[in-house]
Amino acid sequence: ITSLSSVVQRNPSFSRLNSDDIEFFRSILGEKNVVQDEDRLLDANTDWLRKYRGSSKLLLQPRSTEEVSQILKYCNSRDLPVVPQGGNTGLVGGSVPVFDEVIINLRLMNDIVSFDKVSGILVCEAGGILENLSSFLDNQGFIMPLDLGAKGSCQIGGNVSTNAGGLRLVRYGSLHGSVLGLEVVLADGRVLDMLGTLRKDNTGYDLKHLFIGSEGTLGIITKISILTPPKLPAINVAFLGCKDYSSCQKLLVDAKRKLGEILSAFEFLDNMSMDLVLNHLEGIRNPLPPTMHNFYVLLETTGTDESYDKEKLEAFLLRSMEGGLVSDGVLAQDINQISSFWQIREGIPEALMKAGAVYKYDLSLPVEKMYDLVEEMRTRLGNSAKVIGYGHLGDGNLHLNISTPQYDDAVFAQIEPFVYEWTSNHRGSISAEHGLGLMKANKITYSKSPEIVQIMGSIKKLLDPRGILNPYKVLPHSLHS
Ligand code: FAD
Numbered sequence: 001i002t003s004l005s006s007v008v009q010r011n012p013s014f015s016r017l018n019s020d021d022i023e024f025f026r027s028i029l030g031e032k033n034v035v036q037d038e039d040r041l042l043d044a045n046t047d048w049l050r051k052y053r054g055s056s057k058l059l060l061q062p063r064s065t066e067e068v069s070q071i072l073k074y075c076n077s078r079d080l081p082v083v084p085q086g087g088n089t090g091l092v093g094g095s096v097p098v099f100d101e102v103i104i105n106l107r108l109m110n111d112i113v114s115f116d117k118v119s120g121i122l123v124c125e126a127g128g129i130l131e132n133l134s135s136f137l138d139n140q141g142f143i144m145p146l147d148l149g150a151k152g153s154c155q156i157g158g159n160v161s162t163n164a165g166g167l168r169l170v171r172y173g174s175l176h177g178s179v180l181g182l183e184v185v186l187a188d189g190r191v192l193d194m195l196g197t198l199r200k201d202n203t204g205y206d207l208k209h210l211f212i213g214s215e216g217t218l219g220i221i222t223k224i225s226i227l228t229p230p231k232l233p234a235i236n237v238a239f240l241g242c243k244d245y246s247s248c249q250k251l252l253v254d255a256k257r258k259l260g261e262i263l264s265a266f267e268f269l270d271n272m273s274m275d276l277v278l279n280h281l282e283g284i285r286n287p288l289p290p291t292m293h294n295f296y297v298l299l300e301t302t303g304t305d306e307s308y309d310k311e312k313l314e315a316f317l318l319r320s321m322e323g324g325l326v327s328d329g330v331l332a333q334d335i336n337q338i339s340s341f342w343q344i345r346e347g348i349p350e351a352l353m354k355a356g357a358v359y360k361y362d363l364s365l366p367v368e369k370m371y372d373l374v375e376e377m378r379t380r381l382g383n384s385a386k387v388i389g390y391g392h393l394g395d396g397n398l399h400l401n402i403s404t405p406q407y408d409d410a411v412f413a414q415i416e417p418f419v420y421e422w423t424s425n426h427r428g429s430i431s432a433e434h435g436l437g438l439m440k441a442n443k444i445t446y447s448k449s450p451e452i453v454q455i456m457g458s459i460k461k462l463l464d465p466r467g468i469l470n471p472y473k474v475l476p477h478s479l480h481s
């Protein structure tokens with residue numbers, strides 16, 4: 001656990017919680033949703049990676065937008081800082097307090113407001129768990145436009161606040177495209193109703209985009225309107241082995257061209273990732289003969305016609321094997337096999353956690369350069385760490401993870417700032433999809449110019465002049481006071 005207070009100083013202009021504050025919160029939320037229980041607070045103070053831990057003494061669980069608004073209005077007037085929290089699955093230390101910030105968790109706000117079967121537009125509260133929303137839609141013949149390994153815990157509000165990418169982005173695009181509207185509560189309690197359900201609306205600045213990916217620093221998202229695609233009947237998943245990274249990359253180019261509209265996921269992992277999953281997770285098996293391949297690709301198609309799609313995919317795989325891009329491969333024969341292939345890919349973050357300490361980097365890089373970084377990192381670190389590379393190849397997103405038995409300053413000094421400099425030199429992004437949180441707040445300038453960071457600071461000041469919303473996160477610490 002990183003002691004957060006060694007990274008930043010508590011903002012001295014913030015107040016300390018007192019008994020009148022607790023009284024006030026009880027008067028609006030009732031006793032039960034003003035949580036001071038130590039065990040529950042320990043959970044809410046600790047992030048998924050068990051790397052970041054705050055020391056908040058209070059967790060609030062509002063049930064409505066009105067309650068969120070009253071909480072924020074009060075906190076703003078008292079200079080009490082807050083951390084919005086969803087499923088607490090974020091990977092950059094953004095969802096937990098740094099010091100004693102009040103935690104506002106939206107889990108009780110999980111109603112579905114409406115679903116329009118004609119347009120596929122879902123309007124729901126922000127606390128809905130992604131997997132529950134997917135199940136609801138499944139019954140209606142639709143799917144969520146995003147999917148990720150944390151689906152059983154993460155909330156749609158957290159997904160929108162981090163602009164989560166995930167496993168379907170290659171097909172359905174980012175949340176900046178699918179989210180049609182938002183309801184947001186600002187720091188002073190004002191409610192912004194931007195909950196449109198229109199595909200097209202060019203009346204002035206589209207403010208909802210400011211909140212998508214702002215990680216709770218500009219407002220609390222309370223409702224979301226999102227365009228959901230129809231559920232198509234034919235899903236095929238292939239698990240493929242490739243001899244080198246260059247083959248994976250060429251396979252992607254071919255898959256886009258030859259599979260076209262039915263391609264719905266293109267994920268890759270290296271053999272170190274595979275070993276990690278096999279060694280640390282129960283019940284996982286490599287569907288291909290072991291130790292034969294240096295890389296694996298999980299390729300999914302989703303379409304309307306089972307036999308047409310299968311034929312198209314089989315022909316593509318055959319050509320790829322003949323051409324040498326794929327060394328071996330299996331096509332899932334049923335739903336169980338589909339999910340077992342996905343378990344390998346989705347299990348990597350959990351396997352990394354079980355393996356020990358982990359340094360995580362989530363980078364956008366030109367696809368042809370992406371794996372060079374993994375190799376350079378291996379050369380730098382030698383035997384002192386395991387360096388693994390996997391991710392959303394179809395989106396140019398590398399998950400570089402460095403696993404060590406325990407956190408080690410000497411290893412860390414070899415990783416940073418090298419990894420950020422390398423990414424910046426290749427005009428990549430130091431956060432493709434996880435956000436900046438606390439971990440990378442001070443690193444933003446590797447991917448954004450000083451002018452842009454200044455404008456971000458001005459927007460923060462405009463919307464949250466007292467800086468109570470998720471302090472110390474996203475923007476450099478110099479802009480937070
Ligand atoms: P939290 O972790 O609770 O919060 C995340 C951030 O959003 C915090 O800054 C918080 O303050 C803010 N926030 C939360 N709710 C609100 C709200 N209602 N209003 C305003 N701010 C809010 N990410 C990807 O992009 N792609 C992946 O494929 C992916 N896979 C993952 C797999 C695993 C196993 C895990 C553990 C994480 C993964 N993630 C992935 C990380 C991802 O960011 C989160 O899983 C998810 O989007 C965060 O949702 P959450 O509800 O848990 O939010």
Ligand code: 2HG
Pocket residue numbers: 149166345346348349360361362391392399400401
């Ligand atoms: C994934 O794609 C997540 O599995 C987590 O974004 C990435 O653990 C990681 O580095």
Ligand code: ZN
Pocket residue numbers: 166391392399433
């Ligand atoms: Zn990811």
